[in-house]
Amino acid sequence: MSLIRTTNQIDRLMPLAEAEAIAEASPPGSVQSQFLQALPRAEYAQIFSLAEQVADALGCWAARYPLIRRVRVRPLSLSVVAAAPFDTLDALITTAKVSLWVFTLDDLFDEEGLSAGELVRRARHYRQITRGEFSGPWDDSLAVALADVRRDLVRFPLFALLKDEWSKALIGTIDGMIREQYWRRQLRRHGNKALPSYEAYVANGRYSIGGPPHIWSALITTNDPSTLDHLDLLRSMEEIASRCVRLANDLRSYGKEINEEKINSLLLVGRNLAERGLPEYARHDRAETFIRGEIARGLADLSELHARAHTQTKHPETAIARIAHFVCEFYTYYDYHTFQSWR
Numbered sequence: 245m246s247l248i249r250t251t252n253q254i255d256r257l258m259p260l261a262e263a264e265a266i267a268e269a270s271p272p273g274s275v276q277s278q279f280l281q282a283l284p285r286a287e288y289a290q291i292f293s294l295a296e297q298v299a300d301a302l303g304c305w306a307a308r309y310p311l312i313r314r315v316r317v318r319p320l321s322l323s324v325v326a327a328a329p330f331d332t333l334d335a336l337i338t339t340a341k342v343s344l345w346v347f348t349l350d351d352l353f354d355e356e357g358l359s360a361g362e363l364v365r366r367a368r369h370y371r372q373i374t375r376g377e378f379s380g381p382w383d384d385s386l387a388v389a390l391a392d393v394r395r396d397l398v399r400f401p402l403f404a405l406l407k408d409e410w411s412k413a414l415i416g417t418i419d420g421m422i423r424e425q426y427w428r429r430q431l432r433r434h435g436n437k438a439l440p441s442y443e444a445y446v447a448n449g450r451y452s453i454g455g456p457p458h459i460w461s462a463l464i465t466t467n468d469p470s471t472l473d474h475l476d477l478l479r480s481m482e483e484i485a486s487r488c489v490r491l492a493n494d495l496r497s498y499g500k501e502i503n504e505e506k507i508n509s510l511l512l513v514g515r516n517l518a519e520r521g522l523p524e525y526a527r528h529d530r531a532e533t534f535i536r537g538e539i540a541r542g543l544a545d546l547s548e549l550h551a552r553a554h555t556q557t558k559h560p561e562t563a564i565a566r567i568a569h570f571v572c573e574f575y576t577y578y579d580y581h582t583f584q585s586w587r
Contacts (some may be wrong), residue, residue, distance in 0.1 A: 455486025
């Protein structure tokens with residue numbers, strides 16, 4: 245998938261001669277990524293140059309908030325830039341802040357360091373901040389960080405027009421994490437009979453993985469004036485992309501999540517296979533094959549929709565398709581908890 249360049253964005257890109265010189269002096273790094281390695285050398289170099297700048301700025305911002313784990317900064321920066329290298333540096337940093345905040349919220353729920361009541365209280369505040377309604381108390385650094393994230397987004401012209409979509413996306417992610425926490429408690433108390441259906445899990449999981457808030461933030465910061473004319477297409481692409489990322493994450497994290505008594509799509513597919521009489525020794529491989537097939541079909545559908553892009557710059561469709569393709573492949577080799585660097 246080639247990077248779409250238009251004349252109105254030339255000033256956003258590294259000069260071609262400079263990019264080619266960097267590419268020549270810096271051969272491909274240690275990141276395993278057919279997505280990146282298939283790009284022209286100059287574009288490849290451009291992505292890593294921008295990712296360094298985003299990581300520097302994002303790391304400085306994250307240092308202000310003790311709950312945010314900076315180990316996520318570099319892989320997240322690379323992902324955001326790989327998806328939208330045509331964006332301004334300011335736009336990329338703002339989009340990355342949203343996803344870094346979501347990662348931190350996920351940690352808060354996953355690690356169960358707070359009571360269920362405290363999580364519900366904080367979630368209520370986060371919803372209010374998302375809608376621009378919260379007035380305090382500011383006794384939670386993650387609430388302060390979210391308010392900062394929202395202020396950053398408000399600066400972009402499309403925020404006023406897409407704020408309802410963005411709020412729905414982020415509140416959906418907050419609520420999705422609460423629902424997963426509830427399912428986890430039910431699983432511990434009642435065993436596999438408390439498991440949700442595969443369909444219910446994936447519908448919720450596309451939010452809890454953080455796909456929708458990332459994508460709507462990217463659409464706001466990419467700032468294509470024709471975005472509002474194509475919302476039905478973009479919503480469809482967002483749903484497909486978020487489902488693919490959810491399933492790719494599940495493939496990567498299955499062993500860890502089973503040990504932590506968390507629900508995973510492979511577990512649910514395995515249960516369905518057991519009900520159909522498949523022997524236990526064959527279930528995991530069959531479930532994995534099914535999930536990989538779901539991801540492949542989703543990515544193929546995204547590519548088809550992307551090929552029919554109708555927005556003025558084609559950047560909104562490109563940003564959605566590229567984040568899904570890059571992240572799904574990234575999860576084949578890495579995760580966002582342990583990846584350290586690309587050099």
